[in-house]
Amino acid sequence: MSFNELQLKGVSRHFANPAGARVLALSELTVTVPRGEFVALLGPSGCGKTTALNCIAGLLPLSSGSIWLDELRIDVLPSEKRGFGMVFQNYALFPHMTVRRNVGFGLRMRGVATAQAERRVTRALELVQLTGHEDKLPGQLSGGQQQRVALARAIVIEPPLVLMDEPLSNLDAKLRLEMRAEIRRIHRELGRATIYVTHDQDEALSLADRIIVMQDGVVQQIAVPAEIYAQPANLDVARFMGYRNVLELDVMQASGSAVVVGRDGLRLEGVAKQPVRRRAVAAIRPEDFMVEESTVNLIDGRIEAVEYCGRDSLVDVRTASGVLLHARMPASAALGEAVRISVPPERVLVYPAAAA
Amino acid sequence: MGTFILIVPAVIFMLLFFIYPFLYGLVLSFQPAQGDWLANYAKFFADSHLWRTLNTTFNLALPVTIINVALALPIAFRMRHKSRYQRWVTTILVVPITLGTVLIAEGMLAYLGPKGWLSQALQFVHLYDGPIRLTHNYWGVLLSLVISGFPFAFLLILSYITGIDPVLERAAATLGASPWNRFRHIYLPLLAPGLAITFCLAFVQAFSVFPSAVLVGAPAGSTRVISLAAYEAAFEQYDYPMASAVAMIMGFAQLAVVVAVLALRRGFYRGPVAGGKG
Numbered sequence: 001m002s003f004n005e006l007q008l009k010g011v012s013r014h015f016a017n018p019a020g021a022r023v024l025a026l027s028e029l030t031v032t033v034p035r036g037e038f039v040a041l042l043g044p045s046g047c048g049k050t051t052a053l054n055c056i057a058g059l060l061p062l063s064s065g066s067i068w069l070d071e072l073r074i075d076v077l078p079s080e081k082r083g084f085g086m087v088f089q090n091y092a093l094f095p096h097m098t099v100r101r102n103v104g105f106g107l108r109m110r111g112v113a114t115a116q117a118e119r120r121v122t123r124a125l126e127l128v129q130l131t132g133h134e135d136k137l138p139g140q141l142s143g144g145q146q147q148r149v150a151l152a153r154a155i156v157i158e159p160p161l162v163l164m165d166e167p168l169s170n171l172d173a174k175l176r177l178e179m180r181a182e183i184r185r186i187h188r189e190l191g192r193a194t195i196y197v198t199h200d201q202d203e204a205l206s207l208a209d210r211i212i213v214m215q216d217g218v219v220q221q222i223a224v225p226a227e228i229y230a231q232p233a234n235l236d237v238a239r240f241m242g243y244r245n246v247l248e249l250d251v252m253q254a255s256g257s258a259v260v261v262g263r264d265g266l267r268l269e270g271v272a273k274q275p276v277r278r279r280a281v282a283a284i285r286p287e288d289f290m291v292e293e294s295t296v297n298l299i300d301g302r303i304e305a306v307e308y309c310g311r312d313s314l315v316d317v318r319t320a321s322g323v324l325l326h327a328r329m330p331a332s333a334a335l336g337e338a339v340r341i342s343v344p345p346e347r348v349l350v351y352p353a354a355a356a
Numbered sequence: 357m358g359t360f361i362l363i364v365p366a367v368i369f370m371l372l373f374f375i376y377p378f379l380y381g382l383v384l385s386f387q388p389a390q391g392d393w394l395a396n397y398a399k400f401f402a403d404s405h406l407w408r409t410l411n412t413t414f415n416l417a418l419p420v421t422i423i424n425v426a427l428a429l430p431i432a433f434r435m436r437h438k439s440r441y442q443r444w445v446t447t448i449l450v451v452p453i454t455l456g457t458v459l460i461a462e463g464m465l466a467y468l469g470p471k472g473w474l475s476q477a478l479q480f481v482h483l484y485d486g487p488i489r490l491t492h493n494y495w496g497v498l499l500s501l502v503i504s505g506f507p508f509a510f511l512l513i514l515s516y517i518t519g520i521d522p523v524l525e526r527a528a529a530t531l532g533a534s535p536w537n538r539f540r541h542i543y544l545p546l547l548a549p550g551l552a553i554t555f556c557l558a559f560v561q562a563f564s565v566f567p568s569a570v571l572v573g574a575p576a577g578s579t580r581v582i583s584l585a586a587y588e589a590a591f592e593q594y595d596y597p598m599a600s601a602v603a604m605i606m607g608f609a610q611l612a613v614v615v616a617v618l619a620l621r622r623g624f625y626r627g628p629v630a631g632g633k634g
Contacts, residue, residue, distance in 0.1 A: 094542060
């Protein structure tokens with residue numbers, strides 16, 4: 001089954017909570033995914049990303065909106081008629097079937113002839129590098145191998161769209177990196193669309209062609225990884241993407257997007273991502289601070305805590321006015337040391353202060 | 357040593373209330389009032405009035421067990437998802453377990469007897485004017501055993517079904533399996549060992565039928581079950597050795613079925629019923 005694009009139009013889903021009130025889990029998700037694209041749904045737990053995936057898979061009915069595969073409306077079809085491959089967070093391998101039968105299950109349900117099914121299963125297992133484990137039960141495999149079986153089972157049916165629900169979250173750090181590369185490679189080889197749910201920003205940045213950041217069921221930003229990383233659309237996205245320094249400051253000057261914010265002796269030149277009025281919030285990544293001398297955005301302070309990370313250290317710097325900043329500094333940074341750090345104005349993102 | 361002390365109370369309990377009475381009965385059964393040591397068993401299998409009770413009991417217990425398991429499986433399957441009405445339906449279905457056979461028998465006599473409400477209602481609307489015989493015969497006992505045995509089978513199967521990770525079914529659905537295929541290829545194989553256990557327990561329960569065979573059955577004829585034969589030997593003829601022999605035969609008949617079913621169970625997958633590393 002070939003297609004050109006998957007379209008989600010205003011897909012929404014609400015639940016009734018135990019008290020009977022309506023809870024919006026997913027609100028008006030509208031996006032078009034062309035063939036071959038790898039899209040990551042990124043957000044903290046409970047942000048609605050898995051709800052969105054389940055809606056696409058047909059495991060949850062939509063409350064409103066529609067889903068289209070080119071001209072075919074699919075949100076009205078049951079899961080088994082959509083033909084998408086799905087990889088579940090805990091793999092959901094059938095415990096009573098061997099690896100071969102697990103992978104072949106989708107083909108069997110489609111009535112593919114035995115000989116041909118056999119060939120396709122063998123090829124899928126080659127693709128995930130599991131040749132030689134065909135006759136084992138899932139319980140006899142390691143977590144990484146189970147993950148590969150789940151992947152093979154989802155792609156052997158040659159789905160137009162592969163859906164993945166945090167497939168790497170149960171693996172250890174090393175295996176996660178390996179499988180990440182593996183997933184990327186398989187996606188390229190198959191040339192189909194993949195929608196990948198994760199709460200791990202590194203995973204999303206490294207895997208995806210495009211990232212959809214979600215929060216409280218609402219899409220916050222849809223953009224390529226570089227843009228999400230460098231130009232978060234709002235404070236929530238910035239916070240989630242690792243802008244750990246969030247400073248509430250007063251707006252001292254504003255001309256276009258160039259603004260100056262400050263308070264209590266702290267003065268920062270920055271870039272406003274949204275129009276700001278009197279009060280604003282500046283978001284800065286720890287890794288954007290520099291120790292080298294600079295002429296703008298100089299901050300004096302004293303190192304209050306050092307977290308050694310190997311190549312560098314994550315340090316807490318207390319400024320003269322008492323503000324605590326998180327910064328990455330050379331590993332030589334020592335506790336109690338007086339430091340002067342700076343940050344380039346284009347790396348100080350200024351957002352309007354929350355209306356509170 | 358520590359663990360040994362922990363099992364002592366259980367061992368003493370088993371010895372006192374199960375092993376000892378069992379061995380006592382076994383030995384007693386080989387000490388007939390007259391004749392050699394096997395005389396009681398010889399008498400049982402020679403007297404058609406006695407050995408027929410074995411057939412009668414099987415004829416009741418096997419269909420009852422099959423009906424109970426076959427009825428409980430689809431209903432429990434429908435109840436596998438937590439829902440608002442799941443609790444209510446489960447409660448209603450399980451109530452008969454608390455009633456006891458005697459109360460059920462009384463209810464059946466009132467509703468289903470020749471002058472019962474069902475019969476009167478049917479005659480009133482002229483749906484069926486003939487006599488309705490649902491009590492004091494084979495059907496009465498069968499019905500009573502289904503009423504009292506069903507909740508038991510239902511609860512057991514429900515607990516086995518809810519133990520199966522529902523994400524497996526969802527995975528099967530995304531792979532193109534229709535609802536029937538999901539039941540057939542995912543639930544049924546994973547349930548099979550549990551169904552075998554349920555079958556065994558339901559069978560043993562039905563096989564030892566006693567009160568309802570008297571109250572709603574025909575204890576002199578079509579529902580003269582084996583426990584009645586043991587009762588008569590013990591408390592009407594005061595032949596305890598004979599009663600013990602009948603009880604032993606009853607026990608071994610149950611054991612034979614249980615062993616056969618569990619042997620079948622060895623052919624099924626019996627591993628974990630979750631889909632991942634958990």
